[in-house]
Amino acid sequence: MRVLGIAGSLRRASYNRALLDAARQLAPEGVSIDRFDLDRIPLYNADLDVDDQRPDEVGRLKAAVSAADALLIVTPEYNHSVPGVLQNAIDWVSRPGMKSPLAGKPIGIMCASTSVIGGARAQQQLKLVLLGTLSLVMPHAGVLVGQAPEKFDNAGTLTHEPTRQFVAAYLTALEAWTRRVGTPATAQS
Ligand SMILES: Cc1cc2nc3c(=O)[nH]c(=O)nc-3n(C[C@H](O)[C@H](O)[C@H](O)COP(=O)(O)O)c2cc1C
Numbered sequence: 678m679r680v681l682g683i684a685g686s687l688r689r690a691s692y693n694r695a696l697l698d699a700a701r702q703l704a705p706e707g708v709s710i711d712r713f714d715l716d717r718i719p720l721y722n723a724d725l726d727v728d729d730q731r732p733d734e735v736g737r738l739k740a741a742v743s744a745a746d747a748l749l750i751v752t753p754e755y756n757h758s759v760p761g762v763l764q765n766a767i768d769w770v771s772r773p774g775m776k777s778p779l780a781g782k783p784i785g786i787m788c789a790s791t792s793v794i795g796g797a798r799a800q801q802q803l804k805l806v807l808l809g810t811l812s813l814v815m816p817h818a819g820v821l822v823g824q825a826p827e828k829f830d831n832a833g834t835l836t837h838e839p840t841r842q843f844v845a846a847y848l849t850a851l852e853a854w855t856r857r858v859g860t861p862a863t864a865q866s
């Protein structure tokens with residue numbers, strides 16, 4: 678099973694990218710998680726969202742989403758919502774509406790934050806956004822890694838053992854969810 682991992686932060690020492698990298702290591706056997714970095718995705722412009730104008734990096738992102746059996750989005754909370762970087766990427770991938778690479782795609786969501794409950798509101802907002810794309814967010818209480826500086830070491834390794842176990846269990850659940858709901862036909866090609 679191939680999962681595409683996307684982090685909603687571009688920060689070099691991002692806890693969310695570090696959490697995604699931890700997930701890559703903790704994935705169950707038979708599940709591989711690739712990482713797609715959003716650094717080079719331009720701002721959405723509908724004038725460029727046509728076949729001979731679309732930026733190459735956007736084409737790469739859409740192809741990667743299409744080819745994946747599932748997505749794993751790992752994002753910070755910005756101002757009680759989703760970072761613009763992530764929303765922008767979702768906007769590009771979400772077209773054509775209702776028939777985009779996101780339609781029917783199983784999705785898992787995790788958040789890391791420096792605060793205690795940071796991420797909870799971002800997850801709620803993200804679920805609403807993804808509902809509009811017809812993607813299939815896994816029903817789950819949510820992975821919220823609060824007080825992140827206490828859970829990662831200086832090299833960005835997730836060292837907090839209970840969190841490692843929780844993330845591993847979440848990934849096992851995401852694998853089961855993906856098998857249960859199936860993947861859109863584009864992922865098979
Ligand atoms: C523009 C901005 C808005 C933020 N808004 C929130 C917020 O609403 N709630 C929260 O818990 N943390 C908020 N934070 C703190 C981030 O959650 C924290 O910096 C986190 O570590 C960022 O994720 P990263 O380490 O993956 O870059 C905000 C940070 C920034 C830069």
